[in-house]
Amino acid sequence: MSQLARSFQRLSLNNTFIDIQKVFIRGKAKYVEKPTTGHGVAFRRIIHFPEKYTVKPLNVTNLGGRDPQSGRLVVKGIGGGIKHKYHWIDWKRVGPKEGPPLVERVIKIIKDGCRTSNVALVASADKLKYILATENMKVGDLIKTSCHIPRxxxxxxxxxxxxxxxxxLGTQIHCVEKYPGLGGFLVHSAGTYATILRKAPNNHIVIMTPSKKEFSLPEECMCTVGRLSNIEHSSTPIGSAQKNRELGNRPRSGLWQRKTGRHGRKIRRPPPTKTIVAPNAEKIDEIIFSSDRYFVRTLRSQFHY
Known part of the structure; x- marks a missing residue:
């Protein structure tokens, strides 16, 4: 009888050990899928937008390069920095299609810590909104908005x-729509501008962006005339490591690496003009191409659209 009880006790101990070992192994390797970078999602900050447009500065949550869902580090070069309020830009410039244009007055021009170019507060009747300020814009200027295309x-x-x-032709523009009704989509950086080059078939206009890439856009796409403000932004040195940390950039490497230029630089011609057509409201059949190459043979990442 005692031998039978001893065998049952040994069996129960073995089962308990196996269960504990399974639980331990199962909890040891916890796989969390991190998002991939380069798909239009920034991991620097989250802006808390209200339901209705407002000119009141919005609150911001700094992410420091981490995924807000899992908390895992996605981008290594982000962290710290001075916390800034965000000024909500109204990207859609809507005006009358017939008759005189809408006239607005510039109330003030301020510097926004969350973007490179300056921001202008404009007013029309009882409406206030923020737009990107141009190079020579000053307080008191009157700006016009119209959707009419004259002869x-x-x-x-x-x-x-x-x-x-x-x-x-030859006009300098910025905040260009990709297709009518989208809002300013192209050319937002400080001191940049696109140029109207020529007319294209099917009522399209060809523009050249700061990267020398050409786009053929519908002529109904809205744009803002002029060059963006804060021109000296690209040529102003940061000056110190402390200033770089205040901008929210972490050190990328502690080792100083000399750039010798040993491999030279390959100069390639820009890719052909990209024609953009407004998306149709109807359902479009999905087409899957068998080739996995880019539409143009180049190694320059800024030309991969």
Whole structure:
């Protein structure tokens, strides 16, 4: 009887040990899938947008390069920095399609810590909104907005918003729509501008962006005339490591690495013009290509759209 009880006790101890070992192994390797970078999602900050547009500065949550869902580090070069309020930019410049244009007055021009170019507060009747300030814009200026495309090109001033088809060739523009109704999509950085090059078939206008890439856009796409403010941003040195930490950038390497230029630089011609058409509301059949190459043979990442 005692031998039978001893065998049952040994069996129960073995089962308990196996269960504990299984639980231990199962909890040891916990796989968390991290998001991949380069898909239009920044891991620097989260902006808390309200339901309705407001000119009140918005609160910001700094992420420090971490995924907000899992808390895992995704981008290594982000962290710290001075916390700034965010000024909500109204990217859609909407004006009348017939008759005189909408006139707005510039109330003040401020520097936004969350973007490179300056921000202008404009007013029309009882409406206030923020737009990107141009190079020579100052307080008290009157800017116009119109969606009408006349037969003769318009002689526009800095800050005015017109469709691409209403402006003469060679005009410097920024905040260009990708297709009508989207809002300013292209050319946002400080001191940059795009240029209207020529007209294309099917009522399209060809523009050249700061990266020398050409886009063929519908002539109804809205844009703002002029060059963006804070031109000296790209040529101003950071000055010190402390200033770089205040901007929210962590040190990338503690080892100083000399750039010898041993491998030279390959100069390649820019890719062909990319034609953009507004998406249709109807359902489009999905087409899967068998080739996994890019649309142009180049190694320059800024030309991969």
């Amino acid at each position: 003769i090109p318009v002689r526009a001033n800095e800050g005015d918003a017109y469709p691409l088809g209403a402006l003469p």
